[in-house]
Amino acid sequence: MLKNISLSLFLFAGVLLTSSCSSPEKKAEKITMEVSSLALDTDPVCKMPIEGHLSDTLNFNGKIYGFCNTACKKEFEKNSETYLK
Structure with a gap:
């Protein structure tokens, strides 16, 4: 049971980290819009x-x-x- 909870928390943390990172293309687009x-x-x-x-x-x-x-x-x-x- 503890193993399943640990695995679930690990996967959940991975999903959070993946969703919070923006792609380099989006960052470049934001900088380009800002400069213009x-x-x-x-x-x-x-x-x-x-x-x-x-x-x-x-x-x-x-x-x-x-x-x-x-x-x-x-x-x-x-x-x-x-x-x-």
Whole structure:
């Protein structure tokens, strides 16, 4: 009986893990959609091109801005008006 319960739990965990993973194609599609809807093609803080380097995004005043890393996003959040001039 314990063997059957263990096997059932193992199979159930496998199903959960399989269903929660998204395919690489879906991830690529999400990233492509995200990049195409960005307000700028460069990081507004460091001015680095973000195509191929998109690390984080932020919806600010109805526009989506992309950042090369989380540090640039945090800096933008603190001083957004400075970087939008």
